Structure formats: structure tokens, C-alpha cells
Amino acid sequence: xxxxxxxxxxxxxxxxxxxxxxxxxxxxxxxxxxxxxxxxxxxxxxxxxxxxxxxxxxxxxxxxxxxxxxxxxxxxxxxxxxxxxxxxxxxxxxxxxxxxxxxxxxxxxxxxxxxxxxxxxxxx
Amino acid sequence: xxxxxxxxxxxxxxxxxxxxxxxxxxxxxxxxxxxxxxxxxxxxxxxxxxxxxxxxxxxxxxxxxxxxxxxxxxxxxxxxxxxxxxxxxxxxxxxxxxxxxxxxxxxxxxxxxxxxxxxxxxxxxxxxxxxxxxxxxxxxxxxxxxxxxxxxxxxxxxxxxxxxxxxxxxxxxxxxxxxxxxxxxxxxxxxxxxxxxxxxxxxxxxxxxxxxxxxxxxxxxxxxxxxxxxxxxxxxxxxx
Numbered sequence: 001x002x003x004x005x006x007x008x009x010x011x012x013x014x015x016x017x018x019x020x021x022x023x024x025x026x027x028x029x030x031x032x033x034x035x036x037x038x039x040x041x042x043x044x045x046x047x048x049x050x051x052x053x054x055x056x057x058x059x060x061x062x063x064x065x066x067x068x069x070x071x072x073x074x075x076x077x078x079x080x081x082x083x084x085x086x087x088x089x090x091x092x093x094x095x096x097x098x099x100x101x102x103x104x105x106x107x108x109x110x111x112x113x114x115x116x117x118x119x120x121x122x123x124x
Numbered sequence: 125x126x127x128x129x130x131x132x133x134x135x136x137x138x139x140x141x142x143x144x145x146x147x148x149x150x151x152x153x154x155x156x157x158x159x160x161x162x163x164x165x166x167x168x169x170x171x172x173x174x175x176x177x178x179x180x181x182x183x184x185x186x187x188x189x190x191x192x193x194x195x196x197x198x199x200x201x202x203x204x205x206x207x208x209x210x211x212x213x214x215x216x217x218x219x220x221x222x223x224x225x226x227x228x229x230x231x232x233x234x235x236x237x238x239x240x241x242x243x244x245x246x247x248x249x250x251x252x253x254x255x256x257x258x259x260x261x262x263x264x265x266x267x268x269x270x271x272x273x274x275x276x277x278x279x280x281x282x283x284x285x286x287x288x289x290x291x292x293x294x295x296x297x298x299x300x301x302x303x304x305x306x307x308x309x310x311x312x313x314x315x316x317x318x319x320x321x322x323x324x325x326x327x328x329x330x331x332x333x334x335x336x337x338x339x340x341x342x343x344x345x346x347x348x349x350x351x352x353x354x355x356x357x358x359x360x361x362x363x364x
Contacts, residue, residue, distance in 0.1 A: 020284060024193030025216070029330030029343075030281055088328055094344045097330045 032081065032101045039078040046071045065123070072115045077108040126152045128203055130161050132173060133213035135220050143220075145211075146170070152203060158212065159187055159198035162224075175212075175224040182337060185273025188215050189224050195275040195335045215278035217287070231274045234290050238298035238316050245308040253306060260303055267300040267345065269338040276332035276342055282325050289325045290317065292332035292342030299345040302352070314356065323349045 026034075050071050053064045084104045087093045093100040127149050135143040148165045159177055166173050177187040180199045187198040190213045192206050203210070218226040254261045276292035283289045298317050302310045317323050323346050332342040 020281075022193045025190070025195075025279065027194075027279070027329070027331050027334045029328070029334065033281070033327055033329045085328065088330070088343070089347060089350075091344055091347050094330060094333055094341050094347075097334070 028098050028101045032084065032097075032104070036078065036081045036085065039074050039081065043071075043074045043078055046074060068119065069116060072119065073108075073112050076112040076115065077105070080104045080108040080111070127208075128152050128156075128161060129209040130158075130165060131209070131211045132162075132165070132224065133211070134173075134223055136172075136222055137220075138222075156203045157199055158191055158196075158201045158203060158206065158210070161203060162198060162212070173224075174222045183271065185271035185275075185337075188273040188275050188278065189213065189226075190216055190278065195278040197273060197275070197337050200337055215274055217278050217280065217283040218274070226274070226278075228274060230287070231277050231291065231293070232272075235272065235294045235297060237290065238294045238313055239301070239309055240294070240297045242301060242304060242307055243309045244306060249306075254304075260305055263303045264300055267296055267340060270296060270340060271338060273337060275335045275337060279331035279335040281329045281331060282327045285327075286321065286325060288321045290319070290322045292326075292346065295323060295326075295349060296340060296342040296345045299349050302349070314353065317349050318353050318356075323353060 046067055049067045053059055053067065081104055084093070084100055087100065088097075130148045130150055131145050132148065133143065134146050135141070148169055150161045150164045150169075153160070159180060162173065162175050162177075166175075175187065175189065175198070177199065178184040179186075182197055182200040185197065188195060189198055190196075190211075191198065191201055192210050195215060198212070212224055214220050214224050214226040218228065218230060221227050254264070270293060272293055274293070276296075277283055280289070280292055283291050295317055298313045301307050302313050302317075326343075326346045328343060328347075330343045333340070333344070336342070
């Protein structure tokens with residue numbers, strides 16, 4: 001008679017929570033994916049906040065300025081991160097994902113720095 | 125004495141115990157791999173520790189496990205790469221049989237779903253009809269290096285979120301056979317990979333490419349399958 005194969009105990013399986021909880025397993029691609037999603041969700045909030053302050057109830061001060069600066073940072077990062085996704089969708093940069101990701105971050109920061117400088121020149 | 129500390133995931137379903145972590149101090153030797161450390165524990169301290177291994181040279185893919193949270197082959201990972209204290213646990217995204225041994229059945233069942241063998245158009249034709257320098261042969265030769273170790277599946281965030289996702293290895297195998305002009309079943313395979321739990325479930329987190337011990341790129345082949353799927357529905361894709 002063939003030996004019976006032992007099967008895992010019912011109720012134990014390393015599921016999504018256990019899988020995602022261990023950030024050591026996050027590679028560059030996972031961080032890029034996560035930052036793209038987080039920046040996208042934050043963008044929704046900051047775009048509405050920007051619209052609220054600039055159009056519905058125009059006001060000026062530290063908070064509106066901080067919202068605008070965050071918006072600049074998020075738009076530039078999310079935009080460049082989107083270009084990275086397009087590159088990878090066309091099969092480019094898959095093996096050089098580390099270089100592509102850090103280039104994305106660097107380009108976003110440089111562009112944001114220029115945009116913030118222009119913003120401050122105009123409003124301060 | 126130069127020692128390393130191995131924190132091993134322990135789980136024995138037949139004993140009815142909850143999963144736990146045990147620590148072992150092991151004397152470090154020159155050129156020591158994680159697999160060597162596990163054998164040292166098993167031989168000298170705790171013979172109840174279970175893990176898989178066979179070839180010890182990275183060819184069979186049986187010693188895949190999570191080492192410091194990352195899927196790796198224990199025989200190909202030197203202890204100097206992972207530090208003086210490291211953790212070992214079974215491959216993620218799969219049920220645990222015992223200690224460091226994951227149940228590979230879900231992985232293999234998905235692999236089988238893509239019909240992972242050549243179905244010849246003409247069973248009587250001679251076996252080698254593709255020139256060695258042809259494009260198809262290039263794709264086939266590269267992807268035949270897959271040893272089905274399951275590291276890509278264990279590192280895959282999409283498989284963590286959805287246990288029905290076909291996974292990188294199965295999709296990689298499907299692409300290899302779909303690109304083979306000698307194969308008679310590319311349409312059947314495309315139907316399997318075009319399932320919502322197939323190519324469209326991939327989140328392009330590129331973990332499979334990063335962790336593959338044979339340096340394959342399932343991310344790339346999944347993108348190629350997506351292009352093929354779009355072509356089948358909408359005609360040619362610009363630039364492809």
C-alpha cells in the first residue's frame with residue numbers, strides 16, 4: 001500500500017497578512033509599486049484640497065502653500081513612476097529595475113526642486 | 125569561536141503545535157552555505173528539523189526557502205551573504221507541511237494547467253527541427269533553464285494577494301511553448317493564460333525576475349504574453 005502523504009494542518013497557511021507584513025521581502029519593484037499606489041491615493045486628496053482652497057474658498061497661508069508643495073512633489077513622482085511602468089510594460093528596464101527605479105526618484109526630485117523654486121519665486 | 129545564529133521556523137502539524145521560532149548556534153566554517161548550517165543543526169543538535177535538499181549545487185531547486193525574508197536556494201546562499209544571525213522559513217504563498225518544507229502541490233498544479241509539455245504537430249517528425257541560431261530557439265533555450273524551484277512564486281506579491289494566480293513559473297513555461305512553432309496547442313495555452321487569474325493578475329513588482337536563481341525574467345515573458353493577448357483581440361500593437 002502506498003504511504004499516505006502528510007498534508008498541512010488545517011488552518012495554517014502563510015496568508016497575505018503574514019506575507020506582506022515582512023518588509024524584508026520587499027524588493028525594489030515592490031517598493032516602486034507601493035509608492036505608485038500611495039502617491040496616487042494621496043494625489044486624489046491633495047487635488048481636491050487644492051481645488052477647495054483655490055476655487056471654492058480662496059485663501060492664502062502656510063497650509064495652502066504646504067498643500068501646493070505636496071501636490072508638486074506627488075505629481076512629479078507619480079508622473080515619472082508612471083513612465084517607469086510604461087517602460088516596463090514595453091519590456092525595457094526589467095533587469096535594470098534598480099537603476100530605473102532610482103532614476104525615477106532622482107528625476108522626480110530634480111523636477112520637483114525646479115517646480116518648487118518657480119512656485120516660491122512667484123508667490124513669495 | 126566564530127558562531128552564527130540560525131532562527132528557524134518550526135511547525136509540526138502532527139504534533140498539534142502552533143508555529144514557533146527556534147534559535148540554534150552553529151560553528152561557522154569556511155565557505156559555509158545556509159544548507160550546510162541546516163545540516164549541521166540536523167546532525168549535531170536537532171534531528172527533528174525538516175527541510176528539503178538534493179543536489180547541493182543549485183540544479184534541482186529543492187532547497188528553496190525564505191532566508192531573511194527573501195526566497196533563495198539554501199545551497200547557493202553563503203552565510204556571509206546573510207549575516208551572523210539570520211532567519212529561515214518555508215517558501216511563502218504555499219501551505220506548510222513541516223518546518224521548512226512547503227507543500228509544492230498548488231505551485232505544480234498551476235504549472236500543469238498551462239500544459240507544460242510540447243504537443244507535437246506531427247508526432248512522426250524528427251525531434252530537432254529548429255535551427256540553433258533561430259529567434260524561437262533563443263527564447264526556448266533560455267527559458268528551459270527554469271528548475272521549478274518556486275522561488276518566483278514565493279516572492280510574488282500577486283500570488284500573496286491571490287492564491288489562484290497562475291504565477292510566474294507557469295506563465296513563463298506557457299510562453300516558451302507558445303513561441304515554439306513545433307507545438308500544436310498554443311491556442312489552448314493562450315486561453316489558460318488569458319484567464320483573469322493569469323497574465324492580467326501580475327502587478328509587475330518584478331520580484332520573480334529579482335529572485336530567479338537561473339536569472340530568467342518571467343516579468344518580461346508575462347509582458348510578452350500580454351502583447352500577444354492584446355494582438356489576438358485587437359490586431360497589431362504599434363511598434364511590436
